[in-house]
Amino acid sequence: MESRISEILRRNRLSVTSSRQKILNLFLSNSGALAHADIEHKAGEKFDRVTVYRTLQVFVEKGIIHTIPSGDNSIKYALCKNDCFEGRHHDNHFHFVCSGCGKTECLEDFIMPSVKLPRDYSANNVEIVINGVCSNCRKK
Amino acid sequence: MESRISEILRRNRLSVTSSRQKILNLFLSNSGALAHADIEHKAGEKFDRVTVYRTLQVFVEKGIIHTIPSGDNSIKYALCKNDCFEGRHHDNHFHFVCSGCGKTECLEDFIMPSVKLPRDYSANNVEIVINGVCSNCRKK
């Protein structure tokens, strides 16, 4: 576990520091996306706010994590899949926010629909966030 | 013009106040979406921050405007089309943010693609935000 985390940091030419290891570990051990506040107030750990901001920023720049937009000023962050490493962001997936458990997850395996644009418009990036109920919450 | 604004407010059972008229007028006379800061610092008008927050909140609740999510904590607001009045939000359109002029617009006439979800997942709302270049900026 330790080694995998260090390896990811090294692969992205980042110094392997205690904070970065701990924060990256949070992402690796959580299946859902995390908000800044989730990380800052994570039980058992007390991270300096500034360190969390800077770490998330560096991770996004390096393509280790990506942002998930939201309609209520609570941006979340999630791990990128392998082909995003080295700074190439190719987010051809969408995001699902469950209104039951609040969990945000990436749906990687479901094809991104192509959207038709008006004449002379060109698209760089398409963000899709779906709000609904996940299978776990539906059963309850 | 004045009468149309008052009519919209009255239709939503809101008192017709000076601030609400002015803010609603900003939306009616701007084709793009507006951020909180756009409204607060609008040239010629000085709105109290608190009033702007409360007005936008009420407008969203009543379905006069809707929010447009973003990946950088800068939520924008845009007018809803007619069938959204009376609080029924049926946003079956997507949003386009131009990286050239920064303008955010609603694309109402382009069909929303249906997205396939994992087994036992259900969707309430699909938010699509496309980043790209609009026709005006492309010509330059």
Added chain:
DNA sequence: AATCGTATGCAACAGAGTTGCAAAATATTC
């Protein structure tokens, strides 16, 4: 182990967003 470069944490700040409350404006009633 010593040096170099980067990351961290603190302080201080700027901005975003919220709440309570008295004053002012709007709606309602007669």
Added chain:
DNA sequence: GAATATTTTGCAACTCTGTTGCATACGATT
């Protein structure tokens, strides 16, 4: 149309979020 009731506004004060500069601490390199 004036008086009353209701709602909205603006101010003050506050919390939370996010940023920057800088000295110290840490990790990488030799």
